[in-house]
Amino acid sequence: MIHRESGLLKTSYQADMALYPLPIARWSVAVILVLAFLVLPLVLSEYYLSIINLVSVAIVGALGLNILVGYTGQVSIGHGAFMSVGAYTAANLAVRLGAPFWVSLPLGGLMAAAVGAVVGIPSLRIKGLYLAIATLAGQLIIEWTINHVTWISGGVQASIEVPRPSLFGIQISSQRGMYFFLLAFVVLAIVGVMNLMRTRVGRAFVAIRDQDIAAEIIGINIFRYKLLAFAISSFYAGVTGVLYTYYLGIANYEQYQITTSIDYLAMIIIGGLGSVQGAVFGAIFVTLLPIVIRTSMETFGGLLFSSGALLNIIPNLRLIVFGLLIIVFLIVEPEGLNRLWRNIRSYFRVWPFAY
Amino acid sequence: MRATLAFLTGAALALGSIAPATAAEIVIGAQCDRTGPTQTVGTNLCPGFNDYIKLINSKGGVMGHTIRADEVDNEYKVPPAVESYERYKKEGAVTVSVYGTPQVYALTQKLTEDRIPGTSPGFGKAAAADGTKYPYIFPIAATYWSQAAAAVKYAKDQMGGLKGKKIAYIFYDNPAGREPLPVLEELQKLEGFEMRTFAVPPPGVEMGAQVLDIAQRYRADFVISHLFGRSPSVAIKELKRVGFPLKKVIGFVWGAAEADVEAAGGYGVAEGYSALEFAGVGEDYPVLKEIKEMYKKEGKPEPKEMKESVYYNRGVFLAAIHVEAIRNALKAKPDGKITGADTKAGFEKIKNFTLGGLVPPIEITPTDHEGGGLVQVWQVSGGKWVKRTDWFRAYPEVVAKVIKEAK
Numbered sequence: 158m159i160h161r162e163s164g165l166l167k168t169s170y171q172a173d174m175a176l177y178p179l180p181i182a183r184w185s186v187a188v189i190l191v192l193a194f195l196v197l198p199l200v201l202s203e204y205y206l207s208i209i210n211l212v213s214v215a216i217v218g219a220l221g222l223n224i225l226v227g228y229t230g231q232v233s234i235g236h237g238a239f240m241s242v243g244a245y246t247a248a249n250l251a252v253r254l255g256a257p258f259w260v261s262l263p264l265g266g267l268m269a270a271a272v273g274a275v276v277g278i279p280s281l282r283i284k285g286l287y288l289a290i291a292t293l294a295g296q297l298i299i300e301w302t303i304n305h306v307t308w309i310s311g312g313v314q315a316s317i318e319v320p321r322p323s324l325f326g327i328q329i330s331s332q333r334g335m336y337f338f339l340l341a342f343v344v345l346a347i348v349g350v351m352n353l354m355r356t357r358v359g360r361a362f363v364a365i366r367d368q369d370i371a372a373e374i375i376g377i378n379i380f381r382y383k384l385l386a387f388a389i390s391s392f393y394a395g396v397t398g399v400l401y402t403y404y405l406g407i408a409n410y411e412q413y414q415i416t417t418s419i420d421y422l423a424m425i426i427i428g429g430l431g432s433v434q435g436a437v438f439g440a441i442f443v444t445l446l447p448i449v450i451r452t453s454m455e456t457f458g459g460l461l462f463s464s465g466a467l468l469n470i471i472p473n474l475r476l477i478v479f480g481l482l483i484i485v486f487l488i489v490e491p492e493g494l495n496r497l498w499r500n501i502r503s504y505f506r507v508w509p510f511a512y
Numbered sequence: 513m514r515a516t517l518a519f520l521t522g523a524a525l526a527l528g529s530i531a532p533a534t535a536a537e538i539v540i541g542a543q544c545d546r547t548g549p550t551q552t553v554g555t556n557l558c559p560g561f562n563d564y565i566k567l568i569n570s571k572g573g574v575m576g577h578t579i580r581a582d583e584v585d586n587e588y589k590v591p592p593a594v595e596s597y598e599r600y601k602k603e604g605a606v607t608v609s610v611y612g613t614p615q616v617y618a619l620t621q622k623l624t625e626d627r628i629p630g631t632s633p634g635f636g637k638a639a640a641a642d643g644t645k646y647p648y649i650f651p652i653a654a655t656y657w658s659q660a661a662a663a664v665k666y667a668k669d670q671m672g673g674l675k676g677k678k679i680a681y682i683f684y685d686n687p688a689g690r691e692p693l694p695v696l697e698e699l700q701k702l703e704g705f706e707m708r709t710f711a712v713p714p715p716g717v718e719m720g721a722q723v724l725d726i727a728q729r730y731r732a733d734f735v736i737s738h739l740f741g742r743s744p745s746v747a748i749k750e751l752k753r754v755g756f757p758l759k760k761v762i763g764f765v766w767g768a769a770e771a772d773v774e775a776a777g778g779y780g781v782a783e784g785y786s787a788l789e790f791a792g793v794g795e796d797y798p799v800l801k802e803i804k805e806m807y808k809k810e811g812k813p814e815p816k817e818m819k820e821s822v823y824y825n826r827g828v829f830l831a832a833i834h835v836e837a838i839r840n841a842l843k844a845k846p847d848g849k850i851t852g853a854d855t856k857a858g859f860e861k862i863k864n865f866t867l868g869g870l871v872p873p874i875e876i877t878p879t880d881h882e883g884g885g886l887v888q889v890w891q892v893s894g895g896k897w898v899k900r901t902d903w904f905r906a907y908p909e910v911v912a913k914v915i916k917e918a919k
Contacts, residue, residue, distance in 0.1 A: 207598035211591050304685065313690040314637070316617045330625055332598065405594065406621030411614035411686065412590045414714075448595060451584070465815070468562065469555070472547040472585035 176351055193340060203332040208448060210332060213339035214401050215440035217346045219424040220433065221393020224350060226422070227431035228359065229386035230366030231280050235273075235292035236394045237417035238299035241410045243269040243395025245309055248317035248408035258322035258403060266395040272299065273391020274384045281380050296415055303410045316409040319402055335404055342400060346393065350433050353389070362386050366431075427486060429493025438494035446482065450475045536848070538574070540565070540834050541600030541608035541628075542581040543615065548588035549715070550741045552771045554611070556820040558583060560827020561609070563803050563815060568835055570806050575842045579835060586611060590618045601626055606841070606855040607834050610635070613688040616649070623648045628852035629837070629859055633830055634659075634765045634790055638691055639918035641882035641911075643860070648852070650859050650881045652833055652874070653790035656738070656764070657911050658885030660692035662788055663762045664699045665906030666889050667734040670760070674705040680732035682722060682747060684739050685711040692738060692764075694914045699907060708732075716743030723750040732756075738764040745775035748782050758892075763787035768890065769822040770897070779895040786891035786900060791829040791871050793890050793897045794821050798868035799828060822897070829871050836862055872903035885911065 165180075167173045177183045198206065222236050247265035250256040256264075276295035280288050303310050311317040321330045322338065329338050353359045361382045364372035373379050402408045420443060428439020454471045462470055490497045542561055545554035565581045573579060582603060584596035593615040600608055608623065608630040610616050616632040620640075623630040624647065631650045632640065638655035640646040654662065668674045681696060683689035693709070700707050708730055710722040716739060726732050735756070737747050744767030751761060761784075763772075768787030776782050795818060807814045817824050840858030841850040850858075862883070865874040872886035886903040 202602060204598045204602035208595055211595060304687075313687065313693050314617075315687040315690075318621065321621075405590070405618045407617050409590075409614055409617045409687070412618070416589070444591070447592065465559070465562070468558065468583055469546060472544075472587065475585070476547055476587075 174355070176355075190344075194337075198333055198336055206332045206336045208445070210335050210339050210404060212441050212444045213336075213343045214397055214404060215421075215424065215444050216343050216437050217400060218394060218397035218421050219428065219436040219440040220346050220350050221390045221397065222421050223425045223428075223430065223433075223436040224353070224362070224393065225386050225390035227425055227429075227435070228354060228366060229362040229383065229390075230369075231277070231383060231386060232285065232289040233277075233292040233387075233390070234289050234415065234418045234422065235276055235295040235299070236391075236421050237413040237415060238296040239269045239273050239276075239391040239394035240398030240401065240417070241303055241408075241413035242272045242299060242391075243398035244402040244408040244413065245303060245317065245398075245410070246395070247399040248319045248402055249309070249311070251319050252311070252317055258324075258399075262396060262399045262403075265399040266392040269395020269398065270388040270392040273394065274388040276391075277384050277387025280383045280387065293415070296418060300410060300414065310410065315411075316407055318407050321406060322403045339400060339404065342396065346396070347433055347437070350436075354433075358382070358385065363431075423483070427483060427493055429495030432495045434498060435493050435495030438498065442494060446479055447475055450478050536577055537580050538577050538838055538848075538850070539600065539603045539605040540579060540581045540831075540838075541597065541603075541605040542583040542831075543593055543596060543609060543611040544583050544585050545588050545611050546585050548586075550588055550612070550766075552741065552769070553766070553823050554585070556769075556771075556817045556823035557827040557830070559815055559817040560824040561831040562827075563806075564799070564828045564831035564835070567799075567803050567806050568831075574835060574839050575846070575848075577838075577842065577848055579838065581831065586615060588612050588614075590614055594618060594622075597622060601628065606850055606852050607631070607837060607859075609830055609834060613637070613686075616640075617687075620646065620649055626852065627856070629856040631830065631834065633826065635688070639915055641880065641885070642915050642918075643877070643879050643881040645918075646881070647878075648856060650876065650883075652859075652876065652881070652883050653829075653871075654765070654788070654885040654887045654905075655882055656688070656691045657695045657914055658882065658905060659738075659764050659788050659887060660695040660736070661699065661907040661911050662887045662889075662904065663736045663764065664696070664703065665904070666762050666786070666788075666901070667736065668703065671733060674703040676704065676706070677733040678706045678708070678730060680708055680710055680726040680730055680735045682710040682712060682719070682726065682735060682737045682739070684716050684743060685713050688740070689738055694917075695907075695911060696736075698910050698914060702907075702910065712739065712743060712747075716741065717746050719743070719746060720750055723747065723756070724754055727751065727754040727756040733760065735761040736764075737761060737767060740766045742775065743767075744772040748772065748776035748785055752776075752781055758782065758784035759786075761785055762889070765790055765887070770820050771823075773892055773897075779892055782892045783894075784892060786889050788887045789822065789890050790887055791822075791825045792869065792888070793825065793899070797825070797870045799832070799870060800825070803828070825870060829867060832867050833859075833862065833865065833874070836865055 177186060225231050225233050243265035246268040247261035250261040250264060276292055279291040304315055321328045329335060361377045364377055365382055369379055424439035424443045425436050427442055429435025451471055458467050544558040546558060562581055565579050569578050586592040597619055608628055610619055610630045610632050613635045616635050616637050629648050629650055631652050633653040638657040640649035641651050641655050671677055710726060712719045712722060726735060739747055744763055765788050768789055773779055773782040804814045837855045837858035840861045841854040845854055859876050860878045862874060862876045874883035876883045886905045888903055889900040890897045891900045
């Protein structure tokens with residue numbers, strides 16, 4: 158209805174290349190920013206902010222994985238391990254050298270990028286499921302290394318306690334403080350991916366995804382760009398690990414096992430591969446769904462079951478409903494939540510004259 | 513699409529309707545694990561926890577205050593544990609029963625910052641036994657370090673000395689599995705035995721090679737086994753298969769349940785296998801009789817989880833010690849407006865707490881949050897678990913030394 162392009166004439170290249178060409182899009186982004194930075198932290202209690210914080214961490218990770226899987230078309234089941242590389246790098250820097258977060262965070266990301274690029278080397282020769290298994294090996298090797306090399310893991314318990322991040326002498330420890338801290342990185346991550354995909358590098362990624370032989374013929378150095386995709390994507394993963402470490406106050410490799418890698422893959426597949434919004438939707442969906450199912454069960458389940466039985470039913474039902482909903486969503490819209498959102502948008506674009 | 517919108521609206525409504533705690537209620541945050549890798553534990557432990565709370569409430573609560581245990585299943589994953597912890601904080605929980613080693617690690621800093629005591633019975637972070645370093649973490653039962661010491665002591669008693677003997681330590685290859693190593697190494701120096709470690713990689717259901725190695729190449733004199741979830745039963749089965757005498761095997765507390773024996777092929781197979789317990793086994797304890805009475809009065813059958821007495825009893829013990837801490841806190845502050853700091857003090861006043869013999873006499877002090885670290889050894893014999901030793905603690909000076917050296 159209001160979201161339409163007609164009458165909008167672009168008179169410069171800049172206008173044509175803008176991230177948000179439509180005024181309505183710019184306005185809605187502004188509204189979302191105001192909502193996120195001013196309204197939500199004032200309105201919501203610490204509990205809800207803590208949920209959003211978990212979502213924020215997941216968004217950064219999902220965006221990163223999406224660069225690799227969604228945009229470049231390379232599969233990775235090793236992102237959980239790349240997160241742990243970032244987490245332990247930052248934790249060691251913070252504890253041994255007393256590095257502040259603005260040093261340890263990028264360095265953690267860079268270390269993860271380096272490791273990710275190495276794990277990505279097989280992608281030159283193998284594709285699809287075979288590459289998935291190769292990255293799985295990366296996941297297991299990294300897990301094993303962190304688990305056994307006490308120089309990295311800081312002792313047999315393989316966990317390093319990290320002091321809270323501080324900025325301008327103020328320590329960020331409350332959920333509200335953490336909310337702003339994490340939100341800033343979410344914004345950076347989103348802007349980063351959006352812009353990356355408009356550059357020469359991003360176009361090369363997409364070309365490789367669509368047809369790598371064709372991409373090579375038009376002069377894209379496949380080896381370089383595939384590794385670059387792995388590196389950038391792992392950088393995001395590493396940053397996710399660092400953020401998670403600062404959020405919890407501890408680096409512990411048990412939080413970054415294969416299930417974590419799978420969870421993140423689930424996020425971007427449910428959200429929709431190859432789109433920023435998809436990654437965001439997926440991260441929100443996968444993180445919130447179990448909580449929503451549980452709270453609704455707790456609220457309405459009492460009508461059907463006794464309280465003792467309910468306690469047994471909730472966790473199991475949560476798993477069942479979670480699985481079912483994922484299947485249903487994928488059947489209804491195989492291209493993910495992002496496509497669903499586009500459908501809604503295009504429906505309203507011509508509303509009320511839907512023909 | 514309309515359906516999607518309806519679903520999202522419903523979800524948003526559900527999220528907005530978490531009931532707030534009423535004034536007279538005291539909330540315990542009870543994290544639990546009825547699904548996920550260690551669900552064999554949670555499905556029996558958590559009902560025990562809830563039944564004890566129910567029992568207390570049926571008797572009028574603690575000094576007139578109703579207790580509510582807010583149970584959240586965390587699937588042995590960290591994010592749900594963090595989320596539910598924040599929910600407990602919002603509800604004003606005065607204690608949190610943390611479930612699982614990674615979760616304990618993840619919540620340690622938050623618990624300390626928010627001044628809410630958290631318990632980690634028999635889970636990781638053995639160093640938290642030192643209350644001065646970890647003021648808000650309460651292991652309350654024998655840590656892995658005390659368990660390791662007790663296992664070595666038991667081996668010593670069984671073999672009449674350890675000099676020159678070969679001990680095999682088979683463990684689940686994760687931080688919790690490796691945690692006992694510093695104590696075992698200290699004891700090795702002290703007692704002069706030989707030790708070799710055998711790591712079982714996750715998920716811990718494949719250990720044929722390690723067991724064969726223990727029985728036929730290394731030819732161990734005694735096996736100390738520290739496994740979780742499904743793996744204790746696999747260890748029993750495999751050791752039996754290669755003909756290693758199970759009388760020379762001792763398991764840690766998470767390989768000590770009825771379910772482990774049943775999964776290994778029944779009591780006939782596991783005959784002779786012994787394990788450590790930090791709470792009593794069986795149904796012959798006064799508190800369990802009271803719970804049965806309560807169910808009888810309601811006209812309901814007693815819960816079937818009671819038959820899995822190892823974990824059920826631990827759940828009862830866990831709930832009881834939380835209640836005891838709350839009781840101590842309420843004694844100090846009869847107006848009922850207690851906070852986490854008050855319950856922390858309440859925990860530290862616990863003394864001679866035995867729950868009618870279900871648990872060892874526990875005494876928690878501001879410096880010792882482990883409460884003594886006593887265990888019993890139980891053995892599979894004639895179709896059931898039989899008590900072999902009374903409550904004991906072993907090598908306290910070695911354990912204390914390792915706690916002191918811990919970072």
